Amino acid sequence: xxxxxxxxxxxxxxxxxxxxxxxxxxxxxxxxxxxxxxxxxxxxxxxxxxxxxxxxxxxxxxxxxxxxxxxxxxxxxxxxxxxxxxxxxxxxxxxxxxxxxxxxxxxxxxxxxxxxxxxxxxxxxxxxxxxxxxxxxxxxxxxxxxxxxxxxxxxxxxxxxxxxxxxxxxxxxxxxxxxxxxxxxxxxxxxxxxxxxxxxxxxxxxxxxxxxxxxxxxxxxxxxxxxxxxxxxxxxxxxxxxxxxxxxxxxxxxxxxxxxxxxxxxxxxxxxxxxxxxxxxxxxxxxxxxxxxxxxxxxxxxxxxxxxxxxxxxxxxxxxxxxxxxxxxxxxxxxxxxxxxxxxxxxxxxxxxxxxxxxxxxxxxxxxxxxxxxxxxxx
Numbered sequence: 014x015x016x017x018x019x020x021x022x023x024x025x026x027x028x029x030x031x032x033x034x035x036x037x038x039x040x041x042x043x044x045x046x047x048x049x050x051x052x053x054x055x056x057x058x059x060x061x062x063x064x065x066x067x068x069x070x071x072x073x074x075x076x077x078x079x080x081x082x083x084x085x086x087x088x089x090x091x092x093x094x095x096x097x098x099x100x101x102x103x104x105x106x107x108x109x110x111x112x113x114x115x116x117x118x119x120x121x122x123x124x125x126x127x128x129x130x131x132x133x134x135x136x137x138x139x140x141x142x143x144x145x146x147x148x149x150x151x152x153x154x155x156x157x158x159x160x161x162x163x164x165x166x167x168x169x170x171x172x173x174x175x176x177x178x179x180x181x182x183x184x185x186x187x188x189x190x191x192x193x194x195x196x197x198x199x200x201x202x203x204x205x206x207x208x209x210x211x212x213x214x215x216x217x218x219x220x221x222x223x224x225x226x227x228x229x230x231x232x233x234x235x236x237x238x239x240x241x242x243x244x245x246x247x248x249x250x251x252x253x254x255x256x257x258x259x260x261x262x263x264x265x266x267x268x269x270x271x272x273x274x275x276x277x278x279x280x281x282x283x284x285x286x287x288x289x290x291x292x293x294x295x296x297x298x299x300x301x302x303x304x305x306x307x308x309x310x311x312x313x314x315x316x317x318x319x320x321x322x323x324x325x326x327x328x329x330x331x332x333x334x335x336x337x338x339x340x341x342x343x344x345x346x347x348x349x350x351x352x353x354x355x356x357x358x359x360x361x362x363x364x365x366x367x368x369x370x371x372x373x374x375x376x377x378x379x380x381x382x383x384x385x386x387x388x389x390x391x392x
Contacts, residue, residue, distance in 0.1 A: 051211030053158060244281075
């Protein structure tokens with residue numbers, strides 16, 4: 014009798030906490046409560062319209078410690094029939110990993126697929142509701158938006174740059190479950206932390222301007238027999254981006270079908286390019302601000318002009334004679350632009366004074382060589 018009492022004392026008092034812990038581990042499960050991802054909007058004549066939405070999707074999970082050994086092969090075959098390509102690799106080994114209490118078997122299945130799988134009522138197999146991205150505008154602004162991969166991470170564009178804001182914060186449910194992994198609403202140790210939804214974001218992109226820009230760009234690239242191109246449309250009064258188009262493009266909803274990953278890159282902001290005649294506008298702005306030219310200024314245009322040991326010529330020849338500053342911009346005249354650059358110095362050549370002034374304007378005031386801070390990836 015004394016031995017029996019001592020044994021009870023050992024089990025109920027000395028080993029109490031250990032056995033309580035073992036019981037909790039076998040009965041209590043933790044579930045992630047996915048945070049709804051924020052939606053993305055564009056403008057349509059000043060009115061926000063959704064271009065990236067969430068569509069209900071389900072993740073198939075299993076507790077290998079509960080899954081019946083005789084059901085394993087049936088579960089694999091059923092997943093193969095019902096989940097198809099959404100079934101993860103190595104499901105067989107996941108189901109036999111009895112040291113794990115949580116294994117993912119398939120991701121992003123539809124409600125219909127989930128209902129069919131639930132009907133088989135396999136012990137130890139459960140479902141978590143989440144979402145996948147839906148793009149009602151198809152390919153529109155694909156490189157600006159980016160996409161969300163199968164792991165739920167934003168990739169490229171706004172989806173990656175603002176992933177933290179869009180993603181929100183997942184919640185947690187820690188609860189006692191029944192034999193089929195269904196949480197029970199009992200137990201003093203239950204924990205529920207609600208998910209924090211991601212932010213909805215409205216872009217300055219105008220859907221109509223973006224659509225037109227993409228159509229015009231594609232036509233222009235094909236007409237020029239080029240391989241790629243980019244277009245940027247901005248509001249000159251406040252710097253807002255109204256359209257940012259790239260060609261070729263892709264469908265964010267089918268990013269996995271893309272063969273050449275370079276199509277994901279927003280070349281407008283991610284790849285450097287030679288500014289070429291864009292510099293003419295900056296040179297004119299510097300000249301106007303320094304007071305060395307005015308809108309009424311004229312000069313005598315020739316086909317070519319010397320800069321140090323080089324001879325620079327106009328692409329458009331035969332426009333000799335007196336020309337205005339507006340004509341310099343209209344016809345992209347190199348000689349006229351160099352004349353303004355000379356005026357920033359001593360008027361005879363592009364000397365050190367002129368070069369320092371241009372650097373001050375181009376780099377320090379216009380920000381060439383600096384990142385813009387735009388909400389997409391940039392080089």
